[in-house]
């Protein structure tokens with residue numbers, strides 16, 4: 001169990017076959033304005049790999065892009081919509097196919113409105129993750145130990161949770177509905193980037 005920090009790209013061939021958990025940290029919530037600072041990725045075997053991009057980066061990261069764009073590898077996210085937009089905008093790849101634990105949670109945990117990562121990890125796995133570093137300076141030249149551990153913990157539990165959520169989706173007869181939502185997510189992210197971030201195009205409302 002270790003956290004590996006890399007500059008600008010992953011080493012080649014660091015992951016076992018199968019799904020990878022993915023998260024990003026940025027300078028803020030407005031993707032075209034707020035640059036991508038960190039991509040966290042894990043194959044669920046115990047290690048997390050963090051790829052840092054400095055200011056003015058060309059985002060030339062061939063090894064990372066191969067993993068993200070691999071159609072044979074499911075990418076596990078918590079709130080994929082944001083990460084897909086950041087990855088498409090800065091790295092130029094669509095990081096699909098997708099499984100989003102937040103959408104799966106909304107489709108099966110209809111008894112609560114608490115679908116944050118912290119709440120989900122607590123209920124499904126009985127573990128505590130800290131969100132203290134969530135709003136911190138991810139563009140700093142050196143990331144603190146607390147930031148690195150926070151960033152890694154955001155991808156640490158997604159494999160375990162995916163298994164449990166997939167079982168619950170099957171139990172409630174919503175596997176197909178979830179898959180349709182996951183398949184649409186890259187397009188939802190593209191709508192965000194194209195100028196419809198706050199508008200629900202399925203809504204009756206015109207604007």
Ligand code: MN
Nearest residue numbers: 023024025154
């Ligand atoms: Mn995160």
